[in-house]
Amino acid sequence: MALFIGLMSGTSADGIDVVLVDFTKNKPFQIIATYMEPWTKADQDLINNLCSTKNTDLRNIGLLGNTYARTAARAINKLLKAVNIGAERVTAIASHGQTIRHEPHLGYSMQIANNALLATLTKIDVVADFRSMDIALGGQGAPVVPIFHNEILRSPNSNRFIVNIGGISNVSALIPNHDVIGFDTGPGNTMLDLMARNLLGQPHDTNGDVARKGKIHYEVIDVFLKEPYFELKPPKSTGRELFNGDFLNRCQFFQTFSIEDKFATITELTALTIIDGINALQYRGEIFLCGGGIHNTFLVERIKEHAITKGHRYVGLINELGVDPDYIEALAFAWLGYKFVNAEKIDMKNVTGASKPAIYGCLYPHP
Numbered sequence: 001m002a003l004f005i006g007l008m009s010g011t012s013a014d015g016i017d018v019v020l021v022d023f024t025k026n027k028p029f030q031i032i033a034t035y036m037e038p039w040t041k042a043d044q045d046l047i048n049n050l051c052s053t054k055n056t057d058l059r060n061i062g063l064l065g066n067t068y069a070r071t072a073a074r075a076i077n078k079l080l081k082a083v084n085i086g087a088e089r090v091t092a093i094a095s096h097g098q099t100i101r102h103e104p105h106l107g108y109s110m111q112i113a114n115n116a117l118l119a120t121l122t123k124i125d126v127v128a129d130f131r132s133m134d135i136a137l138g139g140q141g142a143p144v145v146p147i148f149h150n151e152i153l154r155s156p157n158s159n160r161f162i163v164n165i166g167g168i169s170n171v172s173a174l175i176p177n178h179d180v181i182g183f184d185t186g187p188g189n190t191m192l193d194l195m196a197r198n199l200l201g202q203p204h205d206t207n208g209d210v211a212r213k214g215k216i217h218y219e220v221i222d223v224f225l226k227e228p229y230f231e232l233k234p235p236k237s238t239g240r241e242l243f244n245g246d247f248l249n250r251c252q253f254f255q256t257f258s259i260e261d262k263f264a265t266i267t268e269l270t271a272l273t274i275i276d277g278i279n280a281l282q283y284r285g286e287i288f289l290c291g292g293g294i295h296n297t298f299l300v301e302r303i304k305e306h307a308i309t310k311g312h313r314y315v316g317l318i319n320e321l322g323v324d325p326d327y328i329e330a331l332a333f334a335w336l337g338y339k340f341v342n343a344e345k346i347d348m349k350n351v352t353g354a355s356k357p358a359i360y361g362c363l364y365p366h367p
Contacts, residue, residue: 003032003085004341005093005124006334007072011167011240012189012292013047013098014203015039016068017330018075020083020090023338029152033083034327037075043067044203050100050112051240061100065114068098072113073121087123094337094361095128096329102142102239108132109141119366126364127337133361139354140237146172146182146351148332153321154180159285161278162318163303164329165189165293168239169274172351173281182351183234185277186227187243187270188293192263194245199259205267208298214257214264221269223251230273233280235353271302275310284311290318290325336360 002024008017015038022030039047046064050056072095080087095118097111115128131141149162149172162172169188173181189204192211196202205211227247229238248254254262270293278287287307293299294317304315318325339346345357 003090004334004337006330007095008330009098013044016072018079019327019330021334033079035079065112069114069117076122090124092125092127092337094333095126096333104135104140115364119364123366125366127340127361129362130336130360133358134352134354137354139352140235142237143170143182145332146180148335150180159283161287163289165291179350184237186273190243191266205263208296211263211267212298214260216264216268220251220254267299275306286314288318290328294325
């Protein structure tokens with residue numbers, strides 16, 4: 001067995017997803033176990049504050065790194081105990097960390113994690129920092145997962161689009177006889193969750209129930225769609241630095257809406273920008289959804305409506321392809337950890353714009 005653990009904590013800051021995978025060579029990979037360790041309310045508040053460009057605090061960055069390591073270690077120990085596997089049997093942990101800033105146009109993307117502490121607490125080598133090399137090679141540093149989608153989900157006969165709806169939405173375009181294309185389409189859960197915290201006192205609009213009761217204001221959506229990011233051609237990536245409260249404040253009329261209308265309008269904006277982002281590639285086909293946004297049933301319904309209306313033949317969830325939609329990002333990072341350990345270069349040119357293939361990650365050996 002070649003056991004690897006993948007860790008992912010996305011911009012929605014729900015918790016740390018953990019997946020244990022067997023990547024034995026010359027065999028299909030096998031998921032052994034999955035687990036999600038939720039962030040506490042205090043941890044979520046810290047992450048969300050640090051993600052605001054107005055609240056950068058070096059002390060809190062350091063504390064979050066320690067918290068990430070301890071929370072991830074606790075989750076890993078629970079998972080390994082549940083399947084009765086000792087830490088000595090795991091080759092490496094692939095740790096994404098917690099993104100608090102993503103500004104590739106300034107030459108950096110910041111994922112917080114005290115990976116040395118994580119290696120010490122788990123007694124397992126840690127592979128981390130999967131974005132810096134990409135940015136050093138002129139890439140966007142994100143999204144990283146399309147190259148993995150291409151590895152396991154490509155169809156020889158059908159155009160497939162894998163849409164991950166995290167805090168930010170990204171798409172992997174898997175077109176037969178064409179290199180994979182991947183990019184961020186724009187907002188996913190991030191602005192909806194921001195409004196839920198501020199207007200509902202809740203982490204999410206559960207099932208999109210609030211949005212479902214509201215009216216969609218297309219005249220306001222037209223204002224939001226003037227954001228230049230939506231017109232950029234891939235490779236491109238974005239984050240909370242753009243899609244945040246300041247973005248929502250661009251349209252004063254939006255502030256006069258009822259809570260229900262605000263949620264309905266931003267849900268529609270999210271769905272539209274996902275499908276319009278795909279359609280800008282001039283291909284149509286099958287769309288499979290994954291990520292936390294799939295639990296917002298109203299958002300999924302709006303995506304399906306726009307996809308079918310605009311020429312796609314099918315929209316479903318990625319579990320139809322045999323992959324858990326909640327853990328595919330953690331699985332992708334486990335795969336990146338496997339690639340690093342085996343010194344295999346990854347070509348991200350058509351996803352991030354990196355100038356040449358490279359080995360992604362760096363190693364924190366356990367003491």
